[in-house]
Amino acid sequence: MADNSHKLLLSTVKELLISGNFSDLTVICGTDVYKVHEVIVCSPTDFFARAVKFGGTGTERNEVQLPDDEPAMIKLFMQYLYEGEYEPKLPGDPPSTVTVSPSILETRLAR
DSSP, X not given: OHHHHHHHHHHHHHXXXXXXXXOOEEEEETTEEEEEOHXXXXXXXXXXXXXXXXXXXXXXXXXXXXXXXXXXXXXXXXXXXXXXXXXXXXXXXXXXXXXXXHHXXXXXXXX
């Protein structure tokens, strides 16, 4: 029963990223726009927590802009935050799932 509840929770959280329902923060990187949830992106990552708390470009509109980051990297990072894993798609590589610590991706975002 707990396994079913866990799967339902993960499915629901994943759907929140896809739908943007109940979002309270917008993350923009290149042409990609993510309607995200502060509790999901700020809780595990100091970068987003500081961006929201202390301000910066766009935060007065509940918006974080990432003009210097690679959109593909941010897409994978958002997938990781909402799913706990991500699947990089590299040409010629067989599909696989990689689990990465948030601190590794956070280091890239801090640059």
